[in-house]
Amino acid sequence: MLAYLVRRVAMTVPTLLLVALTVFVLMRLIPGDPALLMLGDSADAAQLAEARRQLGLDQPVPLQFMHWLVQVLQGDFGHSIANGQAVLPLILERFQVSASIVLVAVAIAALIAVPAGLIAAWKQNKPLDVAIVGGATLLLSVPSFWLGLLLLLAFGMKLGWLPVVGYVPLTEDFGQGLLYIVLPIATLALIETGVLTRMSRASAIEVLRLEYVTHARAKGAPESQVLRRHVLPNAFAPTLTLIGLVLGHLLGGIAVLETVFTLPGLGRLLVDAIFARDYPVVQGVLLFTALIYVAINLLVDLCYPLFDPRVAAQ
Amino acid sequence: MTHASMPLFRSLGVVAAAAALAASAHAQAPNTLRVRLNADIRSTDPGVNRDFNTDVVALHLVEGLVGMKEDTTAGPLLASKVDVSKDGKTYTFKLRDGVTFHNGAPLTADDVAWTWKRYLAPATQWRCLPEFDGRGIAKITAITTPDPKTVVFTLDKPSALFLTTMARIDCGGSGIYHRASVGADGKWIAPIGTGPFKLGDWKRAQYVELLRFDGYASRTDAMDGLTGGKKAEVDRLRFMVIPDDAAAKAALLSNGIDLLTDIGVAQLGDLNGQANVKIDISATGNMNGILFQTRDPLLKDVRIRRALALSINTPELVRGVTNALAKPNNSVVPIVSPYYGPVEAAGYKYDLAQAKKLLAEAGYTGQPIKMLTNKRYAASFDVALLSQAMAARSGIKIDLEVIDWAAQLDRYSKGDYQMMSFVYSARLDPSLAFDMLTGPKDTQPRKVWDNPEVQAKLVESMQVPEKARRQALFDELHKRMLDDVPLIPLYNGLQITAANKKVQGLRTWAAEVPRLWNVKTR
Numbered sequence: 092m093l094a095y096l097v098r099r100v101a102m103t104v105p106t107l108l109l110v111a112l113t114v115f116v117l118m119r120l121i122p123g124d125p126a127l128l129m130l131g132d133s134a135d136a137a138q139l140a141e142a143r144r145q146l147g148l149d150q151p152v153p154l155q156f157m158h159w160l161v162q163v164l165q166g167d168f169g170h171s172i173a174n175g176q177a178v179l180p181l182i183l184e185r186f187q188v189s190a191s192i193v194l195v196a197v198a199i200a201a202l203i204a205v206p207a208g209l210i211a212a213w214k215q216n217k218p219l220d221v222a223i224v225g226g227a228t229l230l231l232s233v234p235s236f237w238l239g240l241l242l243l244l245a246f247g248m249k250l251g252w253l254p255v256v257g258y259v260p261l262t263e264d265f266g267q268g269l270l271y272i273v274l275p276i277a278t279l280a281l282i283e284t285g286v287l288t289r290m291s292r293a294s295a296i297e298v299l300r301l302e303y304v305t306h307a308r309a310k311g312a313p314e315s316q317v318l319r320r321h322v323l324p325n326a327f328a329p330t331l332t333l334i335g336l337v338l339g340h341l342l343g344g345i346a347v348l349e350t351v352f353t354l355p356g357l358g359r360l361l362v363d364a365i366f367a368r369d370y371p372v373v374q375g376v377l378l379f380t381a382l383i384y385v386a387i388n389l390l391v392d393l394c395y396p397l398f399d400p401r402v403a404a405q
Numbered sequence: 406m407t408h409a410s411m412p413l414f415r416s417l418g419v420v421a422a423a424a425a426l427a428a429s430a431h432a433q434a435p436n437t438l439r440v441r442l443n444a445d446i447r448s449t450d451p452g453v454n455r456d457f458n459t460d461v462v463a464l465h466l467v468e469g470l471v472g473m474k475e476d477t478t479a480g481p482l483l484a485s486k487v488d489v490s491k492d493g494k495t496y497t498f499k500l501r502d503g504v505t506f507h508n509g510a511p512l513t514a515d516d517v518a519w520t521w522k523r524y525l526a527p528a529t530q531w532r533c534l535p536e537f538d539g540r541g542i543a544k545i546t547a548i549t550t551p552d553p554k555t556v557v558f559t560l561d562k563p564s565a566l567f568l569t570t571m572a573r574i575d576c577g578g579s580g581i582y583h584r585a586s587v588g589a590d591g592k593w594i595a596p597i598g599t600g601p602f603k604l605g606d607w608k609r610a611q612y613v614e615l616l617r618f619d620g621y622a623s624r625t626d627a628m629d630g631l632t633g634g635k636k637a638e639v640d641r642l643r644f645m646v647i648p649d650d651a652a653a654k655a656a657l658l659s660n661g662i663d664l665l666t667d668i669g670v671a672q673l674g675d676l677n678g679q680a681n682v683k684i685d686i687s688a689t690g691n692m693n694g695i696l697f698q699t700r701d702p703l704l705k706d707v708r709i710r711r712a713l714a715l716s717i718n719t720p721e722l723v724r725g726v727t728n729a730l731a732k733p734n735n736s737v738v739p740i741v742s743p744y745y746g747p748v749e750a751a752g753y754k755y756d757l758a759q760a761k762k763l764l765a766e767a768g769y770t771g772q773p774i775k776m777l778t779n780k781r782y783a784a785s786f787d788v789a790l791l792s793q794a795m796a797a798r799s800g801i802k803i804d805l806e807v808i809d810w811a812a813q814l815d816r817y818s819k820g821d822y823q824m825m826s827f828v829y830s831a832r833l834d835p836s837l838a839f840d841m842l843t844g845p846k847d848t849q850p851r852k853v854w855d856n857p858e859v860q861a862k863l864v865e866s867m868q869v870p871e872k873a874r875r876q877a878l879f880d881e882l883h884k885r886m887l888d889d890v891p892l893i894p895l896y897n898g899l900q901i902t903a904a905n906k907k908v909q910g911l912r913t914w915a916a917e918v919p920r921l922w923n924v925k926t927r
Binding site for chain 2: 121122123124127128129130131132134135136137138139141142145173174175176185240243244247248251254255256257258350351352353355359360363366367368
């Protein structure tokens, strides 16, 4: 197990290096000058040159990359061009916001979707299955920003139950903080429930057709036991993979929802940084996102043996 | 509904009920004015690492010796009076009595000199340094303080724009702050100014909160632009960062915020007629227009540029883009300027026949012309779209290329375009407005109008103090611009604000900066 872990961690190094290089080069290929955005349309050439010098943008690109890489290896992601903040603390601060929403939303979605998918598979082609599949398809077809706006309209504006804009960290005031993240969590949970239900149902249908399920039924095991002991554990592995992918994807930022709900999360940080051509922040966020993605998938892989002992044996 | 989901929905119901209770408890604190910012501020350092939002916040915290008045000229602010020597090179500012900084320290001439020393240090990276170090309007050769209430600025040459530039909004109004605003290492900490509000809390990407400064010493004259009497009528002023327009609108309608200051024309329809919302619209100094690259192989022919200008029905275009809220203006001089007169009001006359004749003379045979635009500024895109359609009537083929704002600004700066739909930020003095256009393209590729004679006239307009002479110069520059057609100014922008009806005393004006002093909430 340890050797496997070491091998997997070692494999992430070239991935991250490739991500770092790609992001660095792509950011510099797209037109737009952070110094110009900072100084505006009246900046003269001398001012621009001075600003670029101070930002280190007058150096050759390979040198800039090496300089940044050495800094990153020392745990220093640099400073934001836009506001001078240290990038790593900024990322961690914003990540907390995104993570608090994503983790809860995905957990809720999984808690709903896995049993719903299982039941739908069990009642395949029956009205209940059609209802669940229809609901899931509807949820995954709805754009998140639109669903978010609908919820804002209903619970924020019409009913006035929840605040429409703002954010309070849970660590600062749990009760208030909860109010501000209920709607984003609900939106995300609903969307992801649709995705996970489809996967859970498909996996369960596959397993329900296998011989050991027929055997269990032939032995006279009750349906609830068949589903709980034989179908669920075996059908859960593919859904777990999807949960890992979804988590990795969402933890990289839920920019649209963060914009709709005015949450200071990682996705909004990335989008703002791209518009401002804030190179250190974009590079830092994308590298961090890649790291999270790799870590989540590693964690998921390590969890497989819990559900499927054959994986451990291999 | 599945059995599995029932408990969840029951839980959500409980959460929603709890939320409702807590939301009512969390209702807006009394005497707080909540204003939307579409993006976070960049810093709290006036005129340094700034954008418009940063300026808006800074101008509530700090004040300069002079401030911009509603007629876009400069008037005394921290100064009680300003004397100018006969040769126009020495400015003597007498400071007002009783002014204190937010930390309680009295304002002295030394504080003014110290602040200006920091502004003039290249390391500060003050946006307006080039204006005062010899590259711009005039070089400040000395700042002296003959007594604690007097500051004397000496220039190397007379300048009609010295006070106006001092008062510029993008210069942070050259706001004066206490030296404790800066650490011993020279790094900026936070502004300790003399404004009617002091900095409370800045939660990045969330809000900037200002608190009423009880020790504020107001001028006694009436409010006039950024000068005149000011009183912080609310205890707290909270600028809330809400990037999404729809969310901001929802926040206003649900009483989550009190004021939206930057509404687009397209959003106006949804807000008009709302019971608890009042709308205020005023013209600003921003200039929407179409720029030409006069060195382009095709567009270097003035006949083609003029044909384009004659193909565009400016009143019709402006009516379409702004729902008839803005007035057409083919002049670089903003309509709100005291220098906007009958000469400036004369623009291009829509004349398709003449346009076609000019195109034929120039040998234009339908070669495509690429026009850059962006969707960050909706008006910029709409102008491009309508002008494309109008140009087609005279046979001019325009292809639109929509790029993001950063890329467009980059192309503008390098002069790398044929045509572009562009929005210039406000330069309220006509000299500054013409200065943003004219200059040698070899050294300043962003300039659209390279004409040495025009540049000489412009320099003169920056130096002569007499209004009549300046008016004559601006009239002449306007006529030359209509002849050379380096660009087609179309109209000055609008500031549209939507406020909850409980907000009282808000007045919009040409410089766009919302002034949140003297504003009450019922």
